Amino acid sequence: MAATLTDDEVGKTVVDAEQKELGIVAKVDGGRAYVDPNPSVAEHVMAAVGWEGEDEEDYLVTEDMIASVGDEIVLQGDL
Template identity: 70%
Template sequence: MTELTDDAVGKTVVGANGKELGVVASVEGGTAHVDPNPSLAEQVMSKIGWEDADDEDYRVTGDMVDHVGEEVVLQGDL
């Protein structure tokens, strides 16, 4: 299990196949809230910590993540 922290905010989330799935808008209690269709303004706001979770975001937990580097990479067996 990978621990998700505020360091993941603003990073692109990709599937194991490399497909971009969205951008981490916020992290609360080890769960990332991922915006699947962020506008340019939302991307900038999340990088500086001004973006919060909203209704269209989906949740990603640490047990779904393979690793976090420049991107948040999900496991291939989801």
């Protein structure tokens, strides 16, 4: 069963199955997370206060790619 993404995930760190940090969630829309691979300090602060945003360098993570959602989002190892 895939994890459910909500606006509560904005600002969370996304890691791969080996715990390598891939970026932070910049925005959640329709069960998809837009992940910023190189967030600036300002983007970390904006995410921490719940301000969503996306830009052209963000990559898309869908719910079926996620192994777990907790303090961080862990992607499946077989992507």
